[in-house]
Amino acid sequence: MSEKLIPPLLLIGCGKMGGAMLEGWLERGVEQVVVVEPYAPATEAFAGRVTVCDSIEAVPAGFAPAVVILATKPQQAEAALPGCKRFATAGALMVSIMAGKTVDGITAALGGDARVVRAMPNTPAAVRQGFTCCFAGPGVSEAEKGLADSLLSSVGEVAWVEEEGLIDAVTAVSGGGPAYVFLLAEVLEQAAVSQGLPPDLARRMARRTVSGSGALLAASELDAAQLRINVTSPKGTTERALNVLMAPDAWPKLMQEAIAAATARSRELAG
Numbered sequence: 001m002s003e004k005l006i007p008p009l010l011l012i013g014c015g016k017m018g019g020a021m022l023e024g025w026l027e028r029g030v031e032q033v034v035v036v037e038p039y040a041p042a043t044e045a046f047a048g049r050v051t052v053c054d055s056i057e058a059v060p061a062g063f064a065p066a067v068v069i070l071a072t073k074p075q076q077a078e079a080a081l082p083g084c085k086r087f088a089t090a091g092a093l094m095v096s097i098m099a100g101k102t103v104d105g106i107t108a109a110l111g112g113d114a115r116v117v118r119a120m121p122n123t124p125a126a127v128r129q130g131f132t133c134c135f136a137g138p139g140v141s142e143a144e145k146g147l148a149d150s151l152l153s154s155v156g157e158v159a160w161v162e163e164e165g166l167i168d169a170v171t172a173v174s175g176g177g178p179a180y181v182f183l184l185a186e187v188l189e190q191a192a193v194s195q196g197l198p199p200d201l202a203r204r205m206a207r208r209t210v211s212g213s214g215a216l217l218a219a220s221e222l223d224a225a226q227l228r229i230n231v232t233s234p235k236g237t238t239e240r241a242l243n244v245l246m247a248p249d250a251w252p253k254l255m256q257e258a259i260a261a262a263t264a265r266s267r268e269l270a271g
């Protein structure tokens with residue numbers, strides 16, 4: 001059975017994250033998308049597939065989106081939000097993916113009657129393998145939560161939290177998480193070259209090891225810890241490597257510090 005088309009969307013900001021979600025929505029099937037993006041190169045990949053406007057004023061007068069996705073940088077919100085007021089007033093659900101920006105801050109900029117869902121996605125949405133965690137602001141109905149859930153589920157897995165403050169940690173863990181995994185691919189490749197492997201082979205090996213492990217993790221019912229143990233022969237080679245990586249001052253501590261730093265930064269971006 002084919003899935004129902006996603007209702008009309010207005011995407012404000014088609015950068016790395018907005019563009020990644022848009023790619024997933026187009027693959028899934030959407031009635032109509034209008035994109036507001038002042039920087040022309042950002043929408044080149046979508047030419048002929050969506051309507052692009054270089055400003056909010058250029059959005060066709062009759063266009064009535066069911067959902068407006070706010071996907072500019074948090075620092076660009078002040079300039080971007082006032083123009084979106086008319087869509088909030090007309091009844092569109094506002095879904096913000098901006099790090100840090102609170103429901104109160106967004107609602108204040110959009111006019112008091114705006115209904116805002118705060119969502120934190122990640123870039124694997126481009127291949128419909130994302131993870132998005134959401135918080136529903138005041139006045140968002142169950143039907144609107146369902147609408148946001150179905151929109152975001154179309155590009156990956158969705159979870160909801162009842163406490164807005166938790167979105168800061170979500171931002172640190174799953175929002176930024178793909179960057180930590182890509183860093184792993186980078187440093188694994190560099191270490192491979194250091195051990196004498198040819199650069200091309202090192203690159204292929206690192207990419208496939210990370211993506212293949214991700215695919216195994218996705219397909220398996222085993223915990224990550226068990227999948228790790230399954231690779232680690234007693235007194236073998238992996239054990240030697242893990243003795244380095246799992247030392248108390250190494251990855252466990254570094255990851256705690258990294259996530260705490262990112263969570264704190266998300267709180268700083270509040271407003």
Ligand SMILES: NC(=O)C1=CN([C@@H]2O[C@H](COP(=O)(O)OP(=O)(O)OC[C@H]3O[C@@H](n4cnc5c(N)ncnc54)[C@H](O)[C@@H]3O)[C@@H](O)[C@H]2O)C=CC1
Binds near residue numbers: 018042098099
């Ligand atoms: N990049 C990521 O992996 C993730 C990003 N986010 C959030 O998504 C938002 C966007 O981040 P990125 O896509 O990385 O940034 P980006 O800089 O790639 O995209 C922002 C886009 O907004 C456009 N823009 C600026 N002012 C505008 C305006 N007034 N109207 C319409 N468009 C405007 C810019 O030209 C740019 O293309 C941020 O708030 C970030 O916190 C959330 C989760 C993950």
Ligand SMILES: O=C(O)[C@@H]1CCC=N1
Binds near residue numbers: 175
């Ligand atoms: O780095 C950032 O601020 C954004 C939020 C999560 C991923 N990218």
